[in-house]
Amino acid sequence: MRLITLLLACSLGAAATAQIVHGTAEVVSGQVRQANGTWADVTGTVLQVQIERIEARKVNEPRRPGPVLENGTVNPAFTVIYQNDRPSNYFANPGICSALDDWTILPAGIGQPWRRLTFGVSTQRTSGDVLWHLNAWETYVAGRGAGVSAFDRVFVNNFGVRFNTSQFPAPGDYKVTVVWPTSGPQIVAPSTSVFFGQTWREFNIFGQGAFLLGEMGPVFSGDGDPQIGASTDLFWLDNEPNMVFDETEADFFNGPPNQANVLFVIETGSAGQQDVIKPISFRWFRGRANGGTVGSLHNVDQNYLRGLRGITANPAEAPLQLEAEGFSSFTNLTEMKLDLMTSVTTPGLRQRAEIFNFSTNQWVQLDDRVAPQTDTRVTLTAPAPATSYVEPGSGTVRARIQYRQVAPVNSPNWGARIDLTNWVTTRP
Ligand SMILES: [Ca+2]
Ligand SMILES: [Ca+2]
Ligand SMILES: [Ca+2]
Known part of the structure; x- marks a missing residue:
């Protein structure tokens, strides 16, 4: 009995050391399509950021045994319209710095401002500024072949968020939440169909620097389909990379439990x-x-x-x-x-x-x-x-x-x- 108590105390000690840091990040480029069809430039927007340490194994390595930390919290005033976040299976492919994922968000999320975005990043980078580059489209168009974007009806365009690597306490895996301000232009999805592309690059005086292949990349989450919304067991990897996701770049991780869906949560601010x-x-x-x-x-x-x-x-x-x-x-x-x-x-x-x-x-x-x-x-x-x-x-x-x-x-x-x-x- 005494031993059980002691073991429990140890595992709780581990949970208590979960690292969470807070800060800000600046939007250094980007245009977002508004509900009325016009475009708004969001350059200069400052986002609140929370960065939480997680563990993502390399996709081709076996799982490590160990407890799943309970990091769930109640999120006041937010409604989740898409969620793929299972801590039991976070994984990453260290050789890639991009991923475009196909999402179906809840119908209730159409036209609602994206208030908080949570994503995963695996990083080995230890110095300098980095760029989280995004595009989002509404449709996939088959038949265009290699070298041509397979996605149309962009609604988040050339969107870049600058982080400094010192915001990540050490090389490792992180779950990052960025909070969009309530005033000013908002990111809204025009329909339930979202194709969301992420690429990690250096940020330098020219804006978009070297691709961070082998240094920073997205984290995926498997052990099931998304808890809220849907995504098929595939993603697109910008192979060259050349900032074009084409139809030949569709990829996956050989099926469950490593569903090819990035760790991502979208919350809107409509819940009161x-x-x-x-x-x-x-x-x-x-x-x-x-x-x-x-x-x-x-x-x-x-x-x-x-x-x-x-x-x-x-x-x-x-x-x-x-x-x-x-x-x-x-x-x-x-x-x-x-x-x-x-x-x-x-x-x-x-x-x-x-x-x-x-x-x-x-x-x-x-x-x-x-x-x-x-x-x-x-x-x-x-x-x-x-x-x-x-x-x-x-x-x-x-x-x-x-x-x-x-x-x-x-x-x-x-x-x-x-x-x-x-x-x-x-x-x-
Ligand atoms: Ca208590
Ligand atoms: Ca490409
Ligand atoms: Ca997917």
């Missing part, structure tokens, strides 16, 4: 305002306290609220139940989510998450799953209408997490530890 509500009180409705305070529930920080199972007269009743309460400043909610990070001390348990509906005066089950033995984050959306989970007048919101035994356990004195219990609300 989000607020995170932290608990102000809790009680162990069943079971007993074993450490922690209400503040332990506020953040993912390995500061846990811990509980141990109790005794119940009715064997059908879960012997460990946490109830938490918070306060919503707003009542005009359009969405209510519960955001949890939890784990238990033994196999053989199930975890159920519930939220209280003040309209019906009943608990509503949002999730029931095998209770995880390592910290696991789940974000659960409550059934509409979201307004029913806020008590009229007081603004109280309430959540309950139950643990029950469904199979043999390692110890009769089992327990749970809860790192996070938040409500995430959306309003217009």
Whole structure:
């Protein structure tokens, strides 16, 4: 038992060292087609940047064993219209510096400003400025042959973002998120069909310098098709490279699990305002306290609220139940989510998450799953209408997490530890 605890502590220590840095990057060239068909020059736009260390194996090397870090976060006020991001299989081909991928975004994303873009880059570069060069088109046209672009109806043209290599803490693999400003011209997709080309080059006084073959290139993500939207198991590689993606340059990585889809997430800003509500009180409705305070529930920080199972007269009743309460400043909610990070001390348990509906005066089950033995984050959306989970007048919101035994356990004195219990609300 002691050994298990120690091992768990070690793996959490590794997760805690995840490197994330923030900064800015400048758009040094580019035109974007607006919803009304006119073009806007976006040169000089400054983007907020987040750079997070990841691990992408070389595509022809076997997978390394190891834990998958849980880096998921709630992203306030953003709606995902395309997502291909599975940390279980990030991979890269060190010999390439370009990739053009075919995406089908959600119809709801048509005409919506691209507020945040997340992509992967594998870099060996240690000095100087580099250019992330982009083009995006709406259509693929077969039959043009070698040397001629196979893509038409460009809507992001000659778009370059300058990074300094010092923004990447060391050679390695990174997941980068760039945030577009809310004012000024916006990037919008005119249809659900997007062909998105990326190329990594040096940035020098002439703008586009040497191709960074073997130094910087895109990261792909496999182990399945995109979680949101779609992409076929192929991409185009600018072979020469000559900044022309032609039809003969279609390529792939010999099929699943290495689907030829770049790591990429597109978020739009159309979801309204989000607020995170932290608990102000809790009680162990069943079971007993074993450490922690209400503040332990506020953040993912390995500061846990811990509980141990109790005794119940009715064997059908879960012997460990946490109830938490918070306060919503707003009542005009359009969405209510519960955001949890939890784990238990033994196999053989199930975890159920519930939220209280003040309209019906009943608990509503949002999730029931095998209770995880390592910290696991789940974000659960409550059934509409979201307004029913806020008590009229007081603004109280309430959540309950139950643990029950469904199979043999390692110890009769089992327990749970809860790192996070938040409500995430959306309003217009
Ligand atoms: Ca080419
Ligand atoms: Ca693809
Ligand atoms: Ca915590």
